[in-house]
Amino acid sequence: MKERGKGPCAGCKLLRRKCVKDCIFAPYFPAEESQKFLTVHKIFGASNVTKMLQELPESQRTDAVSAMAYEANARVRDPVYGCVGAISSLQSQVDSLQAQLALAQAELLQFRLLHHHRPPPPSSVAAVNSPTSKHLSAVNLSCDGGAGDSLWSY
């Protein structure tokens, strides 16, 4: 969907081809996003990206391209594990949080059984939660964790 008066999209420019009116890359890789196309092309290959987009309705292509760009960037940053590093880090975080929560809930249960009452929930929950949320953001951006055995199920 090349607009009149504009140059070719980032995809056609890199592939040195004419950017036609109904170019499948143009809506998702505008001229100013050449790095995004370059990374997706390096990891998936332009022809695979074309096939993947053609198999999806237009309403889902923006999300698909964003997910592909995320995956491709993760693999460029971490050529061994790619996004799977982030999945592994998040899984470890979930396992650890589940264990801590189970322990805290079991302890609370004992307190309630011992004292037959429950104090009102405190007002400082948001403040307590804030630092762990920051830790999560760090995990999202790094994508550099090792991959656990549970991921190798293929």
Place this chain on the structure above:
Amino acid sequence: MKERGKGPCAGCKLLRRKCVKDCIFAPYFPAEESQKFLTVHKIFGASNVTKMLQELPESQRTDAVSAMAYEANARVRDPVYGCVGAISSLQSQVDSLQAQLALAQAELLQFRLLHHHRPPPPSSVAAVNSPTSKHLSAVNLSCDGGAGDSLWSY
């Protein structure tokens, strides 16, 4: 690394080429794992997989192929979000667990302040944790979650 007496590796068989002694695919895509190569080839393309493997030391190639196979399978199952769906689901799970843990810990703190003692940790933590661990496995295998805004940072 084709072994004498065996046929070509899954990669060379699919690409209909001679499987040479130092074939880069052979150690990771044996003849009996044709589906694994087919999926990785469909998503990344054989030439990109070759380049990615050539850029890694041999000691890291097995993990890299496993991660690529995981990513490729996730994208075949979920052509819009791929692995990013799993990352999004895990992030939501981490956010929810962090909020629940913060609440439970704040409540425990209040109990301790009120009663000036702490009961011994219960012996049933593993049993309490087990169901949530099963839930995590379900998330790993599905890869079908939506992708959150925090993932679209490219």
